[in-house]
Amino acid sequence: MHRVSPKYKNSAAFYDVDGTLIKINIVHAFAFYAKRHASLAQSAVSTVKTAASIPVFWAADKLSRKWFNEIFYRSYEGEGEDRLVVLAEELFEDVIKPNIYPRAKQLIEDSRRAGVRQVLLSGALDFTMRPLARYLGVDDLIANQLEFVDHYATGKLKKPFVAGATKADIMRTYAKAHDIDLAESWAYTDSFSDYPMLAVVGHPTVCNPDFRLRSLARSYDWPVLDLDEEPGRATSRRPQGLARDPRDSRRPRSIRRT
């Protein structure tokens, strides 16, 4: 292949992760930790507690991403830092890696080839995202950080929270620090709650969008990617104009003569 020089010099691509590059979200990661306590009894209790909390998490997320973060990350209170970090590798191999969207890695590779700086911008916890960032080969990872006191989680996040409008602020700060032109940069997300990060770049792109974001993308004519399709397979939009000659009703047979 004729290798062309990178076309973009001061551009970055910012990716939301949960739902955008991977099919799962932070609740799956927490459930993974909950299931892996030292004692079976504790694992069972944690798992049941997590399952029971899901409606609360869902409701909080619908009301405010900030509330959701405050309620959700309280669940980590008392967890040991070393345990969380060590299990993160296993979390990646067992849970995250099988749930990476089939076309996500290719998207990042094509983007990097064009000379664009690759940045993951996630509301998930940084130690759970590090193996993914390494696997995808991105340049930078910006994620939420748990507050630890004496190596035990307090259940609070360090500020600023990586969510909603704060993501846009973080991107502006990052762009300034790395001499990035946001007008020549990309943002990828699946959720309407990330509208601010789409609003600050010149090339907003939505991936596997929820209904509200899809409607918004259609209104603004933003590109819509479906990273869930297997590479090499065609998408299956409703056929139009697929008129078949009614006279052509022959039964198929094999090409190979036997």
Place this chain on the structure above:
Amino acid sequence: MRAIRPKIRSHTREHIVTIDTDSAPRIMFSGENLIMEDLPVGTRVIYPNRPMTPVANPKAAIRYALNHPESCEPLHALLEPGMKVTIAVDDISMPLPIMRTPDVRELVLEIVCEMLADHGVDDVHIIIALGLHRRMHDWEIKRMVGQKVWDEFWPDRLYNHDGCDPDGMVVLGKTPHGELVEMNRRVAESDLTIYVNLNFVPMNGGNKSMAVGLCGYESLKAHHTPKAIVESSSYMDPPKSYLSHSFKRQGDLVEKSLKVFHIETVLNNRAFDGPLSFLTKNEDDFTESDRLKYQAMKWTLDKLPFAARREIFMRTPAAYELIACYAGACDPTHDKTLAKQNEQNCVEVQGAADILLMGIPYISPYNVNSKALNPLLVQVMALGYFYHMYRNTPLLRDGGVLILTHPCSDKFDPVHHPSYIEFFNRILTETTDAYTIETKYQDELAYNPSYVEMYRHGNAYHGAHPCFMWYWGQRGREKTSRVIVVGADNATVPAIMGWETAGSIAEAIAMARGTMGRSAQITMMHHPPYMISDVT
């Protein structure tokens, strides 16, 4: 609604009608609708030739071509057990509208695949040679290649070409003019490539098949330039086409590097038959039945919403038939193809027009099964393809006025044409200068990672494709003094493209006469099906 009056005069030449006081009004496409207009006395209306008689047995004609190729051994003599063969096949950008099944490509593929199997050739891949067009949907491929080939090859050995795959492309070299020639890796590594071409217009087929159908962006941008278009008079006349010369240089390098067996098929121009056959007739010759069909269709189209109108047309495949099949070495095969195609499509016209009138239909090579003919594609149909449908000298004289009929709605298909949307709304509103666009914006769109992803794995045209579409109309833009669009549903879209609007054909002609004078020669091209004017 007015009825079309019956014919009361005879014509000396079948394909050219000069409008008189007693002539019937003419029917024109205007996107997904039809309009009927009285034209001024003295207007010339050019009709396509009648469809040529198809070959009696298409499969026999194909087999004969494979066994009696041009300047080359028969296909069976080129085959050896165990060899690696790739079959490249044209995508559905042609013919227009899509043809009834079985598609002629299905017939060729079935015969070729049987022959390969009979000769112990098992390592066979079929690649849709789409260049930088959109990937075909799976159901489109299935319809095109037929059930048998589909069952045998899909999906591992039947797939779309990917011109942006860094590992799937190789460089064959550069032409003496410095034009890069990239090639699909599978093709480059095959012992034999068989190219199955469906030849519908003279610019396609021949060297273009391999050099464009299986190339990458860096190859394509060697000739898809405003300069190449402006220096092609016309690009439907290969000897006078800068594009064709560039294809030839690239094609020669391909033929020198690889072993290629070309199969080219030629169709007649039976675009509509059955209840729609009146669309191809001279309106003076309409029967009562034709008039009723037109009025029923017009009434229906007027009542239906846009999507339903579009659906009606897209679900009506054309009745094209095979009139010839040739095979063998690239140039001799293509020469025969062109001769046959010109026999079908060329109509002799004396003298150029001052004002050229054309209806723009619902379809173009780039919106098959798309949700709309977007404004850029309206432009490429008018100033690109239809303007260039001539040989010798242009049908519209330099400085003439072009009148077209189309709603020019601000409608795009976001799945097939995502980069068109940005091109039209951002770039074209900054500059309409094709040369500036080429240097300033083309690479930006080509390497936009979102568009690359949508081209490689979705069903989008390549990011730079809208630039090429704009260049495609460059000669038409430079050579016409005014472009007037009739029936536009908004003023913004025509204004962005530098066009004027008129409420009716009569108003547009009055405006055009303001530039060209009262005695201006007015010509209408009556299509589809398309025709090529042989202007003397």
